[in-house]
Amino acid sequence: xxxxxxxxxxxxxxxxxxxxxxxxxxxxxxxxxxxxxxxxxxxxxxxxxxxxxxxxxxxxxxxxxxxxxxxxxxxxxxxxxxxxxxxxxxxxxxxxxxxxxxxxxxxxxxxxxxxxxxxxxxxxxxxxxxxxxxxxxxxxxxxxxxxxxxxxxxxxxxxxxxxxxxxxxxxxxxxxxxxxxxxxxxxxxxxxxxxxxxxxxxxxxxxxxxxxxxxxxxxxxxxxxxxxxxxxxxxxxxxxxxxxxxxxxxxxxxxxxxxxxxxxxxxxxxxxxxxxxxxxxxxxx
Amino acid sequence: xxxxxxxxxxxxxxxxxxxxxxxxxxxxxxxxxxxxxxxxxxxxxxxxxxxxxxxxxxxxxxxxxxxxxxxxxxxxxxxxxxxxxxxxxxxxxxxxxxxxxxxxxxxxxxxxxxxxxxxxxxxxxxxxxxxxxxxxxxxxxxxxxxxxxxxxxxxxxxxxxxxxxxxxxxxxxxxxxxxxxxxxxxxxxxxxxxxxxxxxxxxxxxxxxxxxxxxxxxxxxxxxxxxxxxxxxxxxxxxxxxxxxxxxxxxxxxxxxxxxxxxxxxxxxxxxxxxxxxxxxxxxx
Numbered sequence: 279x280x281x282x283x284x285x286x287x288x289x290x291x292x293x294x295x296x297x298x299x300x301x302x303x304x305x306x307x308x309x310x311x312x313x314x315x316x317x318x319x320x321x322x323x324x325x326x327x328x329x330x331x332x333x334x335x336x337x338x339x340x341x342x343x344x345x346x347x348x349x350x351x352x353x354x355x356x357x358x359x360x361x362x363x364x365x366x367x368x369x370x371x372x373x374x375x376x377x378x379x380x381x382x383x384x385x386x387x388x389x390x391x392x393x394x395x396x397x398x399x400x401x402x403x404x405x406x407x408x409x410x411x412x413x414x415x416x417x418x419x420x421x422x423x424x425x426x427x428x429x430x431x432x433x434x435x436x437x438x439x440x441x442x443x444x445x446x447x448x449x450x451x452x453x454x455x456x457x458x459x460x461x462x463x464x465x466x467x468x469x470x471x472x473x474x475x476x477x478x479x480x481x482x483x484x485x486x487x488x489x490x491x492x493x494x495x496x497x498x499x500x501x502x503x504x505x506x507x508x509x510x511x512x513x514x515x516x517x518x519x520x521x522x523x524x525x526x527x528x529x530x531x532x533x534x535x536x537x538x539x540x541x542x543x544x545x546x547x548x549x550x551x552x553x554x555x556x557x558x559x560x561x562x563x
Numbered sequence: 564x565x566x567x568x569x570x571x572x573x574x575x576x577x578x579x580x581x582x583x584x585x586x587x588x589x590x591x592x593x594x595x596x597x598x599x600x601x602x603x604x605x606x607x608x609x610x611x612x613x614x615x616x617x618x619x620x621x622x623x624x625x626x627x628x629x630x631x632x633x634x635x636x637x638x639x640x641x642x643x644x645x646x647x648x649x650x651x652x653x654x655x656x657x658x659x660x661x662x663x664x665x666x667x668x669x670x671x672x673x674x675x676x677x678x679x680x681x682x683x684x685x686x687x688x689x690x691x692x693x694x695x696x697x698x699x700x701x702x703x704x705x706x707x708x709x710x711x712x713x714x715x716x717x718x719x720x721x722x723x724x725x726x727x728x729x730x731x732x733x734x735x736x737x738x739x740x741x742x743x744x745x746x747x748x749x750x751x752x753x754x755x756x757x758x759x760x761x762x763x764x765x766x767x768x769x770x771x772x773x774x775x776x777x778x779x780x781x782x783x784x785x786x787x788x789x790x791x792x793x794x795x796x797x798x799x800x801x802x803x804x805x806x807x808x809x810x811x812x813x814x815x816x817x818x819x820x821x822x823x824x825x826x827x828x829x830x831x832x833x834x835x836x837x838x839x840x841x842x843x844x845x846x847x848x
Contacts (some may be wrong), residue, residue: 376755381775399764410764431658435760444755447762452748456741462805470661470729476719479684479695479734517837518754522746523814527808554804 281305285330285340287355288314289322291402293346296371296411298325300344303426310336339366342424344369346398349378350506354466356382360389369421371396371411373507375447375514376440383415383439388553394421395439397446397522402430412442447514451525454504455511457497458528461535465553491546498544501535508532541548564656569709570615570622570625573599574607574638578631580715581656581696582612585629587711595621622649627709629654631683632815634663635791641667645674654706656681656696660732660799661725668700668724680724682731688714697727709781710813733798736810737787740796742782745775746820749831750838760789776831785827786820 285308286297305524308330309322322329330336343366345355352372361367362484367549368391369381376395383393384402394417400409406428413421414435425432435441467473477487480551508529512522538544570593571582582592592620594607607614615621615668621628622644630640637657644653653676653827655667661680679702691713698706699720710717720726750803752758762772782789793814798809819838823829 283735363726400768407767411762412768412794431736432591435757437756441755441760443756444752445757445760445764446754447747448752448757448761451751452770455748459740459809460737462800462809463733463740464805466736466800466805467729467733469805470726470799472720472723472726472730472733475726475730476695476733479730482695484683484693485737514755515747515751519752520751520754521812523808523812523815524744524747527806530806530808 282342282422282424283308283340284342284344285309285336285380286327286346287333287336287348289325289327290346291321293344294321294325294327295402295404295409296344296346296398296425297322297327299411299425299428299432300349301326301357301427301428303424305424308336318338333358334362336501337362339537340364340365342369342421344371344424346371348503348506349373349510353378353382360386360391364514365390367392367394367417367420367424369394369396369413369424371398373397373510374443374448374515375452376444377513377517378510379443380440387518392420393416393439394418394419395442397442398430399446400430405433412445414441414530415439429452444514447511450507450514451511454497454508454532455524455528457493458504458508458531459524461494461497461531461553462527463547464490464494465550466545468550469554471524494546494549495544498535498538498549501532502539504532507527530540565708567627567709568593568625569627569629570621570786571612571629572618572644573632574603574610574612575631576606577683578629579606579612580687580689580694581609581631581683581710582607583610583630584696584710584715584717584755585715587713588610588709589711590709595620610759618643619647622647625649626651627654627706628652629656630708631656632660633788633791634795637668638663641671645671645676645800650675652679652702652705652709653675654679654681654698654709654820656683657753657847658682658731658735658795659728660795660802661729662798662802663795664728665725667741677702677705678724679703680727682727683715684731685715686733690714691716699726700724710840718776729799732796734738736796736800739782739793739817740809740813742778743789743793744809746779746834746838747812749775749779750835753835754839777836781828781830782825783823783834786817787824789817790814790821 309327312332373534386393403409418434422487467476508525516522594612597617666682666706676764752761777835793810797810801807
């Protein structure tokens, strides 16, 4: 087996799951501690990642870089490593539109960097069969060899650069779009004074309110991360001729829920107040 | 029991279910054949409704009128019966925004017509416990006495005019919004060339593609009826401060599917082509 040096940018929960999947193939995995939090350091150290110090250090020391970051930073990250002289294999696993992935890839390839379009579907898993890394493009097989047997699964998609991003976009369009719509329905029901009536009608038609409330409570602490992703999905939908408005509305809902970042044990009433409060602020301005 | 004369405008499938529920309370139910199709006549006759001839005839002969029509005609219908001199009890069961219901009600009350805000949730049922007529406002109990024991259930909601419409809006916002989003996701997946990949990923995450395809096939023949309803929902959401864009997108999706009106046995490929074809036409113009 070809043991490689792989850099992970950055080891959040998902980045660590990706890094561990790379370590499980026998590769050496680095991260860069410069400017990162103590929490990130603890997570990286616990996962057995080596510290390359800075992004410059990771670019110099690694043959392969894997970008796992919020979509709004994907382009910036790619430009940074290119300008720092990295010339190896670059995997972008972020939730960006296929068009953006194509643009990032073209820019990197012009600088002599081999680009792989990728995406991740699922939560940061600890066991196999739950979460998939999708890879595509001319260097996808080389990229797939960077990963071992779990915890994440790896699959190469046929077709040009953008397919892995496209799959992520349509998958997330469904799950996150539905979650945002559900939150908006609960918010509207409360404002209209028919929340209890909706609960009774849903019980009659087999849609338990408890499940909707649980879904909203589950999504609220992560909503801040979804805002930019909804923009990518809107752009993707419009590029196919489908309406972008579903996910523009979802972006608005997640922006209103962003203050719940990291909060555990959220009561529904707090969520509904936040949805309504933002609305009030907006109509005041 | 007080036997009343009730006019139903108009006996489509849902109108007939409402009319039968009124007949089951021992009331005499009329319809107006003028300008209606042979199919409507057959349906009304089979349900035991009496023909009052025209709208003028029904206004003259009935103490109670029940409006069951597409939401875009709800206002027109109310104005018509008011100008024809009807002065009894008027039930608007249509899928309109609470604000529109309040406006219709105010106009009718000014003309001496007792107005009841209502809505129907469910399909045109043949047996009890499946579909609910909701009624509200000062005359809701009088209206409820117009209906018997099924096939539709009847419930009076507490609160002012608009509550029954509001409940319909939030319920339909959820089911029809989700159905439209699902169709758009399938359309985008096809345009992006990742339909099969999405099917595989959905199988992995417990969301069978077959169920999504079935939902789209189920909704397509009825989509034409949902276009104006989505506008009512957008307005309702915006009146509460929630984003109206979810249902503006849904309106667009249903408008694209409108050509499937009355078509049975729709293949998914036809639906996806229609979604994409409209998109192409739009970008050409």
